[in-house]
Amino acid sequence: MTGVTAASTSSALTPRQVWVRIRGLLLALLVLVAAGIALATVRSGDQHGLLDPRSADRYGSRAVAELLKDRGVSVRVVTTLDDATAALGPDTTLLVTSPNLLAPHQQNELRAATDGSAGRTVLLAAGPPSVRTLVPGVSAQSAGPVATRSPECSLPAARSAGDVETGGFGYSSDGLDTVGCFPSGGLPTVLLVEQGAGDTVLLGSPDLLRNDRLANQGNASLALQLLGSRPHLVWYLPSLADASTAAENGGAEGDGVSDDRSFADLIPQGWLWGTLQLALAAVLAAIWRARRLGPLVTERLPVAIRASESTEGRARLYRKANARDRAAESLRSATRTRLAPLIGVPPRDAHSPSTLVPAVSARLGSTDDSFQTLLFGPAPSDDASLVRLADQLDTLEREVRTS
Numbered sequence: 001m002t003g004v005t006a007a008s009t010s011s012a013l014t015p016r017q018v019w020v021r022i023r024g025l026l027l028a029l030l031v032l033v034a035a036g037i038a039l040a041t042v043r044s045g046d047q048h049g050l051l052d053p054r055s056a057d058r059y060g061s062r063a064v065a066e067l068l069k070d071r072g073v074s075v076r077v078v079t080t081l082d083d084a085t086a087a088l089g090p091d092t093t094l095l096v097t098s099p100n101l102l103a104p105h106q107q108n109e110l111r112a113a114t115d116g117s118a119g120r121t122v123l124l125a126a127g128p129p130s131v132r133t134l135v136p137g138v139s140a141q142s143a144g145p146v147a148t149r150s151p152e153c154s155l156p157a158a159r160s161a162g163d164v165e166t167g168g169f170g171y172s173s174d175g176l177d178t179v180g181c182f183p184s185g186g187l188p189t190v191l192l193v194e195q196g197a198g199d200t201v202l203l204g205s206p207d208l209l210r211n212d213r214l215a216n217q218g219n220a221s222l223a224l225q226l227l228g229s230r231p232h233l234v235w236y237l238p239s240l241a242d243a244s245t246a247a248e249n250g251g252a253e254g255d256g257v258s259d260d261r262s263f264a265d266l267i268p269q270g271w272l273w274g275t276l277q278l279a280l281a282a283v284l285a286a287i288w289r290a291r292r293l294g295p296l297v298t299e300r301l302p303v304a305i306r307a308s309e310s311t312e313g314r315a316r317l318y319r320k321a322n323a324r325d326r327a328a329e330s331l332r333s334a335t336r337t338r339l340a341p342l343i344g345v346p347p348r349d350a351h352s353p354s355t356l357v358p359a360v361s362a363r364l365g366s367t368d369d370s371f372q373t374l375l376f377g378p379a380p381s382d383d384a385s386l387v388r389l390a391d392q393l394d395t396l397e398r399e400v401r402t403s
Contacts, residue, residue, distance in 0.1 A: 073227070
């Protein structure tokens with residue numbers, strides 16, 4: 001009999017109950033993982049090899065590299081700043097696919113190397129911070145989406161190419177020898193800056209070098225003329241594995257220049273966005289699994305518990321915690337609640353000394369002040385006093401009922 005009762009009153013969840021509770025969350029996680037895998041699969045090849053002359057996908061640049069090789073231009077791919085600057089020369093064109101990814105120290109080093117090379121430097125989609133460092137005197141601002149635009153300039157390469165798909169950034173210069181072409185919003189999206197024996201070409205958007213756009217309009221013509229003006233082309237793809245980043249930190253310390261970037265600045269933006277999404281998902285999951293905020297409902301207990309057992313259990317808890325104050329207040333509160341309707345006191349005033357005590361005195365015909373101490377007095381100092389208080393409350397209640 002004892003074993004059956006223990007099993008029926010156990011609070012441990014059965015495997016079926018655990019499954020019922022977590023199956024919704026597991027299903028949501030499964031759907032989230034499946035959606036992530038599907039999205040990664042669908043988009044896995046979209047940006048792979050972006051502007052890479054070895055990539056034949058739609059975003060790669062293998063087509064223009066092969067055309068340049070057919071014209072006798074050698075194409076060399078480098079991924080470090082040291083290799084890029086070492087290959088500079090008057091017969092070399094340096095193409096920087098992502099100048100905005102370069103650290104400030106790397107940009108300064110690249111500018112110092114190109115200033116004395118007498119070659120050509122082509123910067124793709126260089127934004128305001130990188131333009132200020134790489135091409136002093138030139139500023140950049142947004143020029144709108146990529147669209148077909150006419151040359152509207154005297155640059156031979158632009159005039160022979162005709163209409164070209166450009167956009168992205170527009171450039172303006174102050175006191176420099178420049179030629180601006182393919183304007184958008186009053187600013188040229190292609191800017192040629194003469195710098196002594198060499199020059200720098202700023203392309204507001206790199207889209208015309210992509211495999212899927214090279215055959216559109218005059219994109220191929222302009223790309224071949226800008227990148228094929230010298231017999232050698234160095235195609236620089238900046239990467240996070242560039243060892244010059246470590247040299248930057250060492251050089252900064254040696255020069256006494258402090259790096260004021262915070263830890264958050266060193267975290268890739270994608271990780272911060274991913275963490276925010278995970279936090280939002282956790283909050284939504286917590287709200288979904290939380291109990292509904294509403295009125296309390298009565299639930300049927302698995303077994304019937306006698307009132308005496310419940311009272312005895314609470315009394316033992318009070319005794320174990322030595323909580324005579326709570327026990328005394330519980331006894332007094334119950335007595336006051338039962339006395340109030342017997343002497344005509346509203347339930348809301350049952351615990352008000354100024355209302356209940358005079359009513360009790362009037363009912364019993366006594367002016368004794370002991371009622372105040374008995375019903376609202378301090379906590380007993382020991383267990384004997386607590387037992388004595390309980391007996392006195394019972395006596396008072398019997399007297400009120402019989403009066």
